[in-house]
Amino acid sequence: MGIEEKLPAGFLLSTVENVAGYMRKYSVWPATFGLACCAIEMMAVGTPDYDIARFGMERFSATPRQADLMIVAGRVSQKMAPVVRQVYDQMPEPKWVISMGVCASSGGMFNNYAIVQGVDHIIPVDIYLPGCPPRPQMLLNAILELHDQIQNTKLGVNRQEAARAAEAAALKATPTHAMKGLLA
Amino acid sequence: MADNPNAKPRHSGADGDPQKSESSFLSDLFAPVAGFGVTFSTMFRKVATEEYPEQKRPTQLRYHGRHQLNRHPDGLEKCVGCELCAWACPADAIYVEGADNDDESGQRYSPGERYGRVYQINYLRCIFCALCIEACPTRALTMTNEYELADNNRADLIFTKDQLLAPIQSGMLPAPHPMVEGMEERDYYQGKVTGPTPDQEKWVREHSSDEESAE
Numbered sequence: 103m104g105i106e107e108k109l110p111a112g113f114l115l116s117t118v119e120n121v122a123g124y125m126r127k128y129s130v131w132p133a134t135f136g137l138a139c140c141a142i143e144m145m146a147v148g149t150p151d152y153d154i155a156r157f158g159m160e161r162f163s164a165t166p167r168q169a170d171l172m173i174v175a176g177r178v179s180q181k182m183a184p185v186v187r188q189v190y191d192q193m194p195e196p197k198w199v200i201s202m203g204v205c206a207s208s209g210g211m212f213n214n215y216a217i218v219q220g221v222d223h224i225i226p227v228d229i230y231l232p233g234c235p236p237r238p239q240m241l242l243n244a245i246l247e248l249h250d251q252i253q254n255t256k257l258g259v260n261r262q263e264a265a266r267a268a269e270a271a272a273l274k275a276t277p278t279h280a281m282k283g284l285l286a
Numbered sequence: 287m288a289d290n291p292n293a294k295p296r297h298s299g300a301d302g303d304p305q306k307s308e309s310s311f312l313s314d315l316f317a318p319v320a321g322f323g324v325t326f327s328t329m330f331r332k333v334a335t336e337e338y339p340e341q342k343r344p345t346q347l348r349y350h351g352r353h354q355l356n357r358h359p360d361g362l363e364k365c366v367g368c369e370l371c372a373w374a375c376p377a378d379a380i381y382v383e384g385a386d387n388d389d390e391s392g393q394r395y396s397p398g399e400r401y402g403r404v405y406q407i408n409y410l411r412c413i414f415c416a417l418c419i420e421a422c423p424t425r426a427l428t429m430t431n432e433y434e435l436a437d438n439n440r441a442d443l444i445f446t447k448d449q450l451l452a453p454i455q456s457g458m459l460p461a462p463h464p465m466v467e468g469m470e471e472r473d474y475y476q477g478k479v480t481g482p483t484p485d486q487e488k489w490v491r492e493h494s495s496d497e498e499s500a501e
Binding site: 237 | 377
């Protein structure tokens with residue numbers, strides 16, 4: 103991403119990781135991106151009653167180029183899918199995605215040909231948030247979970263190591279089609 | 287606007303010019319900051335924001351939150367594995383697999399004939415409509431007020447039976463154990479069972495020691 107990726111591992115990097123995580127998690131700007139009814143609850147989170155600005159999200163960025171977080175609020179139709187992907191691609195790194203509501207997370211009750219069965223078919227999702235729609239507190243809870251993730255993000259060499267470890271674990275894991283049992 | 291030229295001179299003539307000039311002087315003085323009056327007075331008003339993670343506002347009593355599989359007072363499960371909840375679910379979020387209770391081999395989880403061997407709710411499909419609660423014939427499935435369910439992968443949001451079962455209350459015995467002696471299934475629903483009997487406790491003690499020694 104930047105110069106922090108070039109740092110050597112060790113004490114210095116772990117300190118930088120902590121500071122960078124702290125800075126990043128309290129300066130996340132969400133993109134203004136509502137697809138359906140969940141967007142109403144997302145707007146409610148912006149009101150003084152819940153006040154998303156307490157978590158460093160001072161405003162919903164009207165352009166993806168200034169946004170760090172994409173809250174996919176609502177069902178993603180097949181026709182909307184390329185648009186979602188384009189908005190995601192336009193966001194600068196580092197970026198995160200919250201899949202808000204059951205429709206965005208898995209298709210929800212719309213198990214049909216018109217709806218993408220989970221927005222993670224299109225973009226990588228960091229936090230899945232159930233609910234139909236989730237109440238504003240649930241979205242705040244998801245944002246706090248995301249803060250934890252951001253705080254623990256690795257940088258530089260550590261990031262590469264973490265990515266390698268994740269890849270090795272994924273290769274070793276049983277693929278979904280070979281799973282036998284209840285969660286298959 | 288046509289009759290204003292007539293009205294205005296009369297008005298200014300009656301009230302006089304000095305007052306008008308005074309008010310315009312004051313309004314000129316405070317005009318740049320007048321809008322901040324609202325902001326300033328708001329500083330002394332009570333904050334309406336819910337301080338969410340620290341102080342949670344309670345939900346309504348009948349809020350549709352996470353599900354719970356209830357137990358009878360002696361610890362046997364209420365779920366009979368009838369799958370009516372799965373049939374009622376508009377989002378196909380519930381998966382149930384029933385099995386027969388078997389007293390001979392010590393596999394009795396619910397009073398009566400059958401129990402829910404597998405019970406899963408996919409919270410990434412569930413829309414919290416509570417049609418499953420309406421469908422449940424034994425009040426085994428109810429909803430709690432818990433709503434903090436966010437997670438970072440899809441598999442962990444499929445809740446299994448051990449996550450959904452109500453915690454063991456004081457006095458309850460964990461599930462596989464025989465029914466209260468002399469009682470039948472109907473008596474459980476008529477509230478005649480109020481807790482585990484000494485015979486059940488003895489059975490559980492014996493069989494838990496069996497399992498421990500077997501392990």
